[in-house]
Amino acid sequence: MLEPDIKETEATWTTQDGRVIPISKLEDQHLCNCYWFSKILWGEPHHKIIAEVTKRFKDKPLPFKPLPVRGEIEWLKSDGLIHGTDIVWKGEVIGSIKHLDL
Numbered sequence: 001m002l003e004p005d006i007k008e009t010e011a012t013w014t015t016q017d018g019r020v021i022p023i024s025k026l027e028d029q030h031l032c033n034c035y036w037f038s039k040i041l042w043g044e045p046h047h048k049i050i051a052e053v054t055k056r057f058k059d060k061p062l063p064f065k066p067l068p069v070r071g072e073i074e075w076l077k078s079d080g081l082i083h084g085t086d087i088v089w090k091g092e093v094i095g096s097i098k099h100l101d102l
Helices: 028-042 047-057 072-078
Strands: 012-014 019-020 087-088 094-095
Touching: 028 047, 028 087
Parallel strands: none
Antiparallel strands: 012 019, 087 094
C-alpha cells in the first residue's frame, strides 16, 4: 500500500513590500507587531502566530510598535486607537508610536 506524500508547509507572513517570511523566522518585534495587527484587525491572530508568540514570550507579546508603513498609522488613528503616543485597544495600552518621528 502506498503512503500519501503529505508535507506540512510552514506558515508565512507577507509584508507590505511583498516579502514572504516564515513566521518562525520573523524577528521578535516583527512577530509581535504581526500579532497585534492581526488581533486588532481580525479579532484573533492566526494560530501559528499565537503558537510562536507563546513559544518565545509565554503568551506575553512585546508591545505593539508599528512601522510607518502605508496606511497603518492612519488606520490606527481613524479607529481611535492612538491616544497621544499610546496605542490603546479595548481599554488597555498595548503599544506606542513614540519611536516614530511623526
